[in-house]
Amino acid sequence: MRKIPIDCPCCEAKLKVSKLVCDVCETEVVGKFSLPLLMQLSPEEQEFVLNFLRYSGSLKEMANQMGKSYPTVRNILDDLIYKLKLLANEDDHM
Amino acid sequence: MKFKQVFLNPFGEFSERKLLFVGILGFMLSSYLIYQSGEQFNGFMHFYKPSIAVTYWEVLNVHGYMVLAPLVLLYVLGIILNNKTRFIDVLNVILIMPFPLYLLLLLSRVLNQEKFSNQINEALKKGDHMLSSIDKSQMIIFSVFGIVALFLLFYQFYLLVKGMNVAVNNKKNWLSALFVALYFILDVCIQFNF
Numbered sequence: 001m002r003k004i005p006i007d008c009p010c011c012e013a014k015l016k017v018s019k020l021v022c023d024v025c026e027t028e029v030v031g032k033f034s035l036p037l038l039m040q041l042s043p044e045e046q047e048f049v050l051n052f053l054r055y056s057g058s059l060k061e062m063a064n065q066m067g068k069s070y071p072t073v074r075n076i077l078d079d080l081i082y083k084l085k086l087l088a089n090e091d092d093h094m
Numbered sequence: 095m096k097f098k099q100v101f102l103n104p105f106g107e108f109s110e111r112k113l114l115f116v117g118i119l120g121f122m123l124s125s126y127l128i129y130q131s132g133e134q135f136n137g138f139m140h141f142y143k144p145s146i147a148v149t150y151w152e153v154l155n156v157h158g159y160m161v162l163a164p165l166v167l168l169y170v171l172g173i174i175l176n177n178k179t180r181f182i183d184v185l186n187v188i189l190i191m192p193f194p195l196y197l198l199l200l201l202s203r204v205l206n207q208e209k210f211s212n213q214i215n216e217a218l219k220k221g222d223h224m225l226s227s228i229d230k231s232q233m234i235i236f237s238v239f240g241i242v243a244l245f246l247l248f249y250q251f252y253l254l255v256k257g258m259n260v261a262v263n264n265k266k267n268w269l270s271a272l273f274v275a276l277y278f279i280l281d282v283c284i285q286f287n288f
Binding site: 063064067068069070071072074075078079 | 096105106107108109110113178180183260261263
């Protein structure tokens with residue numbers, strides 16, 4: 001499956017979803033929808049979130065698997081939390 | 095793959111246990127090297143030759159203070175900047191960052207820098223300001239040593255900044271400069287006590 005672009009290739013602004021299609025009956029819903037919060041993260045950040053769930057939130061285990069030190073992984077998580085807060089605020093103001 | 099990272103940012107790659115083990119090993123060995131040279135610490139980057147011989151325990155004791163003082167200062171600063179800062183991460187920074195200095199110390203002993211310094215002093219006392227009595231090859235070796243020493247001193251502070259940035263998740267340049275400035279100030283202050 002192709003990756004969904006999240007930024008505009010022309011001006012780099014955040015993209016919105018304008019059309020949803022039912023795979024079975026081909027009903028189309030047209031509108032202007034924001035992408036879910038997690039979808040607005042980069043593929044690397046999404047992978048990090050998935051790994052976080054996969055390892056039951058154990059940063060120590062994640063650090064072992066990623067070959068990074070514990071504070072490095074914790075810093076990535078802290079930066080991600082900060083980014084998610086910013087994205088959530090942006091979405092609230094739209 | 096990790097070879098480059100060992101030098102560029104060991105704090106981002108290795109577990110705290112590995113860093114602590116290597117740090118303590120370096121602490122013990124460097125203390126032993128100082129003890130063997132009959133010297134004693136009087137600052138983070140300074141040594142002197144006391145009039146009476148010092149024991150290994152005494153060197154370890156003073157070296158311990160040289161680790162404890164910046165550890166307390168940087169850990170308190172770390173907690174103020176980010177309350178998730180861990181003691182072990184700051185301790186590892188303090189233990190690992192002097193490694194270039196330890197290497198410098200070892201090089202100066204291997205090259206017998208003290209003998210060379212004495213030769214220069216003697217030549218200057220005799221009025222040989224062009225140092226023509228000093229062997230040219232020795233002059234070249236110690237010129238290179240001087241450049242390497244400068245690089246290693248710079249690298250020591252690079253490690254301090256890298257380590258503290260990882261420990262407190264810092265991305266601001268002025269805070270990196272503050273870590274170095276505080277380390278310098280504390281080094282100056284501590285010389286009055288040892």
